[in-house]
Amino acid sequence: MDMSQALSEHAEQDQGHSMFEIKPAQVEKEQSSNKQSPIKCPKDESGMTMGHFPEKKQCDVLESQVVRAQEDYNENVGASLQGALDNIVQREPEASHLQRGLSRRCLQFGETRWKTVVNSTCSPNLMNNVTSSRSPASAMELESLDGSLVDLSDSSSKKQTVNLSRSATSMFPPRGNEKLPITVSKPSGIGLHLNSIVNTSAVGHTTATNIESSNCSESSNLVEKIAITPKDRMLETKASLPASAATADSLHNAEPSNMLQPVGHQTTPLNKRKFNPEHGYNVEEFGQVSPAKKKRKKSSSLDGDGCKRCNCKRTKCLKLYCDCFAAGIYCAESCACQGCFNRPEYEDTVIETRQQIESRNPNAFAPKIVQHVAEFAAEDGNQLMPSLARHKRGCHCKRSMCLKKYCECYQANVGCSSDCRCEGCKNVYGRKEEYGSTGEIASNIVRKQILDGRIDDKLEMAATNSDFLHAELYDLRHLTPSTPSIQHSDHGKDAQVQFNSSRYVPSPESDFSILPSYAKSISSPSNSHSNNMIPEKGEEILDIDTCGQGMDYNVAMMDQFSPRHDALVDICELTPLQNPSMTQTTSASSKTRDWTGGSRLQLCPGSGCFSSGRSFRWRSSPITPLTRLHESKNQGHDTDSGLYDILEDDTPEILKEASTPITSVKASSPNKKRVSPPHKHIQGLWSSSSGGLRSGRKFILKAVPSFPPLTPCIDSKDSRTEKKDSNK
DNA sequence: GAGTTTGAAACT
DNA sequence: CAGTTTCAAACTC
Ligand SMILES: [Zn+2]
Ligand SMILES: [Zn+2]
Ligand SMILES: [Zn+2]
Ligand SMILES: [Zn+2]
Ligand SMILES: [Zn+2]
Ligand SMILES: [Zn+2]
Numbered sequence: 001m002d003m004s005q006a007l008s009e010h011a012e013q014d015q016g017h018s019m020f021e022i023k024p025a026q027v028e029k030e031q032s033s034n035k036q037s038p039i040k041c042p043k044d045e046s047g048m049t050m051g052h053f054p055e056k057k058q059c060d061v062l063e064s065q066v067v068r069a070q071e072d073y074n075e076n077v078g079a080s081l082q083g084a085l086d087n088i089v090q091r092e093p094e095a096s097h098l099q100r101g102l103s104r105r106c107l108q109f110g111e112t113r114w115k116t117v118v119n120s121t122c123s124p125n126l127m128n129n130v131t132s133s134r135s136p137a138s139a140m141e142l143e144s145l146d147g148s149l150v151d152l153s154d155s156s157s158k159k160q161t162v163n164l165s166r167s168a169t170s171m172f173p174p175r176g177n178e179k180l181p182i183t184v185s186k187p188s189g190i191g192l193h194l195n196s197i198v199n200t201s202a203v204g205h206t207t208a209t210n211i212e213s214s215n216c217s218e219s220s221n222l223v224e225k226i227a228i229t230p231k232d233r234m235l236e237t238k239a240s241l242p243a244s245a246a247t248a249d250s251l252h253n254a255e256p257s258n259m260l261q262p263v264g265h266q267t268t269p270l271n272k273r274k275f276n277p278e279h280g281y282n283v284e285e286f287g288q289v290s291p292a293k294k295k296r297k298k299s300s301s302l303d304g305d306g307c308k309r310c311n312c313k314r315t316k317c318l319k320l321y322c323d324c325f326a327a328g329i330y331c332a333e334s335c336a337c338q339g340c341f342n343r344p345e346y347e348d349t350v351i352e353t354r355q356q357i358e359s360r361n362p363n364a365f366a367p368k369i370v371q372h373v374a375e376f377a378a379e380d381g382n383q384l385m386p387s388l389a390r391h392k393r394g395c396h397c398k399r400s401m402c403l404k405k406y407c408e409c410y411q412a413n414v415g416c417s418s419d420c421r422c423e424g425c426k427n428v429y430g431r432k433e434e435y436g437s438t439g440e441i442a443s444n445i446v447r448k449q450i451l452d453g454r455i456d457d458k459l460e461m462a463a464t465n466s467d468f469l470h471a472e473l474y475d476l477r478h479l480t481p482s483t484p485s486i487q488h489s490d491h492g493k494d495a496q497v498q499f500n501s502s503r504y505v506p507s508p509e510s511d512f513s514i515l516p517s518y519a520k521s522i523s524s525p526s527n528s529h530s531n532n533m534i535p536e537k538g539e540e541i542l543d544i545d546t547c548g549q550g551m552d553y554n555v556a557m558m559d560q561f562s563p564r565h566d567a568l569v570d571i572c573e574l575t576p577l578q579n580p581s582m583t584q585t586t587s588a589s590s591k592t593r594d595w596t597g598g599s600r601l602q603l604c605p606g607s608g609c610f611s612s613g614r615s616f617r618w619r620s621s622p623i624t625p626l627t628r629l630h631e632s633k634n635q636g637h638d639t640d641s642g643l644y645d646i647l648e649d650d651t652p653e654i655l656k657e658a659s660t661p662i663t664s665v666k667a668s669s670p671n672k673k674r675v676s677p678p679h680k681h682i683q684g685l686w687s688s689s690s691g692g693l694r695s696g697r698k699f700i701l702k703a704v705p706s707f708p709p710l711t712p713c714i715d716s717k718d719s720r721t722e723k724k725d726s727n728k
Numbered sequence: 729g730a731g732t733t734t735g736a737a738a739c740t
Numbered sequence: 741c742a743g744t745t746t747c748a749a750a751c752t753c
Contacts, residue, residue, distance in 0.1 A: 315737095319737070319738075320736080320737055320738085321736080321737060321738085326737095357737095360738095361737095364737090393736095395735080395736090396735065396736075397734085397735065398734085398735075399733080399734070399735085400733090400734065400735080404734085405734095406733080406734045406735060406736095407734095407735080408735085408736080
C-alpha cells in the first residue's frame with residue numbers, strides 16, 4: 001500500500017510531465033520483474049497527455065450510432081440486452097503497421113456488428129445475419145453464415161483474427177491457462193479491453209466466425225446496415241426467436257431459459273452521459289467515415305474523439321474510480337485524466353494493479369448486473385423476455401431515491417432488488433423488492449420516456465423500429481448465445497482493452513451478466529499518433545458495429561455448465577484473460593451468488609480461438625439514420641445507454657424473480673430510443689477476472705426491464721428531460 | 729464552466 | 741463488517 005501511495009504521489013507530480021516516469025505502485029513489481037518500462041517513450045508522451053486530439057474524429061459514427069439506436073429501440077422491445085458484448089480485440093500487429101495499432105484498435109463486436117458486418121461487408125443479406133445467429137435454430141443459417149463468414153474471413157481478416165488471438169494471448173498472462181500456445185510476442189503495451197460476454201454454451205465456431213465477419217465489415221456498413229437492418233431484423237427476429245430457443249437449449253442443454261432475453265434491451269446505449277457516445281471509431285477505421293464525423297468534436301464533454309473519457313485527477317486511472325480502468329479499457333486520448341497510467345504503455349502496471357484489486361475483491365471487475373434469464377418466454381418475437389436484470393451488489397442510495405444516475409441500478413436501467421439497500425427507493429425500473437408487475441414498470445418507463453420526448457424522436461424510426469426490434473432481439477439471441485463477441489475498440493491509441501488474466505468465473509449457472517462495456521469508446525484519431533491499430537479496414541474486424549454502438553450493452557450469457565470449451569471467448573484475442581479453468585468449477589457452486597463475473601472467456605490455445613460460453617453481444621446496431629444525429633449533442637449525456645452487460649445468472653435467487661414472468665409489456669411501443677449518441681470506441685474489458693466487466697457507475701449498460709418497448713433509452717436529448725423528470 | 733451532490737471505492 | 745475518507749461522476753446553477 002505504502003508503495004502504491006508513494007507511487008501515486010509521485011505519479012501525481014509527474015503526471016503532468018512525464019507520466020512515464022512514475023509508475024504506480026504496481027510498478028514495483030514490474031520493476032522487480034524488470035519489465036517496467038517506466039518510461040515509456042517519450043514520443044508518445046506528448047500525445048499521451050491528452051493533448052492530442054485527433055483532429056477529426058471519427059465520430060461519424062453518428063450514423064452508425066443512429067442506426068444502432070434504432071435498433072436499440074427495437075431491441076428494447078425485445079431485449080433488454082443491449083449491448084451485448086463488446087469485445088474489443090486488438091490486433092496484433094503482425095503487420096508492422098498494425099503493431100501499434102494494436103493498442104489502439106480495438107474492435108468491438110456487437111450484435112450489430114455482426115449484422116453489420118454481414119450486411120455491409122459480406123453481404124447485405126439478411127441471410128447472413130441470420131446465420132450469424134448461430135443459433136441452433138437452423139443449421140441452415142449457420143451454414144450460410146459460415147459461408148459468408150468464411151468468405152469474409154478469407155477475404156481479409158481471417159488471418160488477422162488468428163493473429164489477434166495469439167497476440168492477445170501473449171499479452172496477457174496466461175495465468176491459468178496453460179494453454180496459451182502463443183507466447184507473448186508483444187511487449188508492451190498493447191492492451192485490449194474486451195467487453196464481451198460469453199455464453200458458455202455457445203459454439204466456438206460461431207464466434208470465430210463472427211469475428212471474422214466483423215472484420216469484413218468495414219466500410220460502409222452503416223448505410224447498408226440501415227437499409228438492411230430492418231429486413232434483417234425481421235429475419236433475425238424470426239430467426240432469433242426460434243433460434244434463441246434453440247440456442248438456449250443447445251447451450252444450456254437443459255435449461256430453456258437461457259435464452260437471452262432481451263433483457264436489457266438496452267435501451268440506450270448510453271449510460272453515462274459522458275461516455276456515451278460516440279464512437280467514431282468505426283468510422284475512422286472504415287475510413288470513410290461517414291459524414292457524420294465531423295461533427296463536433298470535442299466539445300468538452302465528449303471528447304471529440306471518443307466519446308467517453310474519464311476525467312480522473314488523482315487516481316491515475318488505476319483505481320476503480322476510473323471508469324476506463326473499471327471497464328477494463330485503457331484510457332484514450334480523449335480522456336481528460338491527469339497522470340494517467342491506464343495506458344498501453346503501462347500495461348504492466350495496469351495489469352498489476354488490476355490484479356491487486358482483484359486480489360482484494362475478486363469480483364471487482366465482474367459485471368455488476370446480472371440477469372436471470374429465466375423466462376424466455378415469449379415466443380413471439382415481439383415479446384421480449386422479461387429480463388430480470390439486477391445489480392449484483394445492489395445500490396446503497398440514500399438520497400437519490402434511485403431516480404438518478406447516481407444510482408447504479410437506475411443507471412443500468414434495472415430495478416432495485418433485494419440486494420439493494422437503498423432508502424426511499426423509487427426506481428422506475430422496479431423498486432426494491434417490489435417486483436412490480438412489469439406492466440407498471442413499463443408504464444413508468446414509458447411515462448418517463450414520453451416526458452423525455454424520446455418517443456417522438458423515435459417514432460420516426462418507429463416504422464423501422466418495429467423491425468428493428470425484432471432484429472435486435474434476434475441479434476441478441478444469436479449473438480448472445482453462442483457467439484462471443486469481441487469488441488475491439490479502437491481508440492486511437494489508447495483505447496484498448498486491458499486484459500487481465502483474470503478469470504472470471506461465471507456464475508455457475510447460466511447467468512446473464514451484464515457487463516459494462518464501455519460503450520463509449522474513445523476513438524482516437526488516428527492521425528496523431530499512430531494508429532494503427534487498425535489499419536484500415538482490413539484489419540479491423542469488427543469495427544463496424546462499433547461505431548454504431550457506442551454504447552451497447554453487452555450481455556453475456558454464461559452457461560455454467562458448458563465446458564469451458566464451449567464457451568470460448570469470442571474474442572480470442574481479447575480474452576486472454578480469462579481463465580478457462582475456472583469457470584466450471586465455480587460454476588457449480590455459485591449458484592447462489594450471482595456471479596458477478598459473468599462472462600468468461602477462454603481462449604483456446606491452439607486455435608487461438610476463444611470459446612466462450614456464449615457470448616452475446618448485444619449491441620444494438622448502430623445503424624443510424626442520419627437524421628437524428630444532430631441531436632447528438634446531448635448524446636453524450638444520454639443517460640441511458642446501457643452500458644452494462646448483462647449476464648445471466650442462474651442463480652436461484654433470482655429465480656424467484658425470474659420466476660415471475662413478467663407480464664411483460666410488449667414491445668409494441670414504437671418508441672425507441674433515439675439514437676444514441678455515437679460512442680466512439682468502446683473499450684471493454686473483460687478482463688477482470690471475475691467477471692468481466694464491471695461497470696462503475698459509468699459504464700454500466702442498462703438492462704432493460706422486462707419490457708422492451710419502454711426502454712428507457714435515452715437519447716441525448718432525453719437526458720435532459722430525464723433530468724427534469726428525475727429530478728425530484 | 730464552476731460548484732454541489734452523490735454514492736461507490738478505498739481506506740481504516 | 742462498519743465507519744470514514746476519497747473520488748469522480750452526476751447533477752445543479
Ligand atoms: Zn480515468
Ligand atoms: Zn480514461
Ligand atoms: Zn486515464
Ligand atoms: Zn439506488
Ligand atoms: Zn438498487
Ligand atoms: Zn432503490
